[in-house]
Amino acid sequence: MYSASLFGVIVRIVQNEELAADLLQESFVKIWNSFDSYDEKKGRIFTWMVNVARNLSVDKLRSKDFRNNSKNQDIDNSVISIDEQRSTTLNPEVLGVKEMVDNLKPDAKAVLDLIYFKGYTHVEAAEELGIPLGTVKTRIRLAIISLRKLFN
Amino acid sequence: MEDLKAYIESGVLELYVLGDLTEGEKLEVETMLDKHPQLRNEVTEIEKSLESYSQASAVNPPEDLRSKILGDLETSDSRSETPVIPLNQPKNIRFYKYGFAASVALLILSLIALINMRSQLKESQNQITALQLSNRQYSSRVNFVEKQLDEANQSLSIFHKPDEYKIVSLKGTPKAPSARMMVAFNPEKAEVMIDLASVEMPANDNSHQYQLWALVDGKPVDLGVFDADRDSVGMIKMKTLKNAQAFAVTLEPRGGSINPTMEMMMAMGEI
Numbered sequence: 001m002y003s004a005s006l007f008g009v010i011v012r013i014v015q016n017e018e019l020a021a022d023l024l025q026e027s028f029v030k031i032w033n034s035f036d037s038y039d040e041k042k043g044r045i046f047t048w049m050v051n052v053a054r055n056l057s058v059d060k061l062r063s064k065d066f067r068n069n070s071k072n073q074d075i076d077n078s079v080i081s082i083d084e085q086r087s088t089t090l091n092p093e094v095l096g097v098k099e100m101v102d103n104l105k106p107d108a109k110a111v112l113d114l115i116y117f118k119g120y121t122h123v124e125a126a127e128e129l130g131i132p133l134g135t136v137k138t139r140i141r142l143a144i145i146s147l148r149k150l151f152n
Numbered sequence: 153m154e155d156l157k158a159y160i161e162s163g164v165l166e167l168y169v170l171g172d173l174t175e176g177e178k179l180e181v182e183t184m185l186d187k188h189p190q191l192r193n194e195v196t197e198i199e200k201s202l203e204s205y206s207q208a209s210a211v212n213p214p215e216d217l218r219s220k221i222l223g224d225l226e227t228s229d230s231r232s233e234t235p236v237i238p239l240n241q242p243k244n245i246r247f248y249k250y251g252f253a254a255s256v257a258l259l260i261l262s263l264i265a266l267i268n269m270r271s272q273l274k275e276s277q278n279q280i281t282a283l284q285l286s287n288r289q290y291s292s293r294v295n296f297v298e299k300q301l302d303e304a305n306q307s308l309s310i311f312h313k314p315d316e317y318k319i320v321s322l323k324g325t326p327k328a329p330s331a332r333m334m335v336a337f338n339p340e341k342a343e344v345m346i347d348l349a350s351v352e353m354p355a356n357d358n359s360h361q362y363q364l365w366a367l368v369d370g371k372p373v374d375l376g377v378f379d380a381d382r383d384s385v386g387m388i389k390m391k392t393l394k395n396a397q398a399f400a401v402t403l404e405p406r407g408g409s410i411n412p413t414m415e416m417m418m419a420m421g422e423i
Contacts, residue, residue: 005209021213024213025224028224029224044199051171117209121172137164138163140170147205151204
């Protein structure tokens, strides 16, 4: 049920379907094995699952292993290359959503996507976009508020 | 209340949901959430929004991934205490393992039993041949003894009828002092018989035989030849004769002579 949602997040982060498939598998195994550490009171299960998947994906992306495989780029370069590919963030399968989400303020959406779909921290996003941390936080909040209106 | 609003607007809750806080900040937020249900609701709303967002931007993973993941979860399950469906499988494997071990053990036992039976069968067969052999030996021995008994009975029956048979005892001449034998004579039936068991004469060689003579009115009458053999028993019938005064035995060339060789007279007895 959640697999397509998780896969959507992972594939956007790593930009590679094959690797994303491996990571989705790894994520489910990790979710399964560390299920005891999930605390119902601390939040919804999907939030926990997506964070596990995102952390795994980001770790993979920044691991030595991955960088050696993809043309020996270092961290900075890989961040830039992800940024370069950002224009293809949304896959054709989710065109309808693209239109819906395009209703969000572009600035706010850019920040949220960087964090949610790219695995950036808000600090990295601030550096990337060259805006203050406070602005990043505000934009994230605005984006989510828009989403709330959109989906309700 | 104002504080809470400011807290919500600071955007820290969003970062909390996005997992983008340090451990310390996280703990801080969690304490706040425990204190204020209102904040908790806010967080849940944020979570739902992001959930919908990711659902809306979902990408279907490859078809075969599902089974791959399920297989992976099964194998990694050993660490988890959570009950899972495919637990019968190890049971099955264990059953087959035990089944296999049992069949191997049975096979080995059967082989041992078979080898045992085989050696026992061989032994029995050997015993049977040995028994058959000794049985044959016994039966031939019995035959032999029966024959001897018959002959002995025959001689005994003669000795038991002193009226009909005259027993003539022949004694050695100076040529063979230890020679001795008995002849039974029935004048009525004209029967002359030698009791072989009583013959005690030097053994004759292949080219010679003993010849029994009767003296009838001073003349020797041929009664036939015989061999002196220590092991033979019973009576042998000689030629018929109605009247005689004495019997004598000479050693003659094999087959006998027409006239006795007087120098070779070995034993003699009068009636």
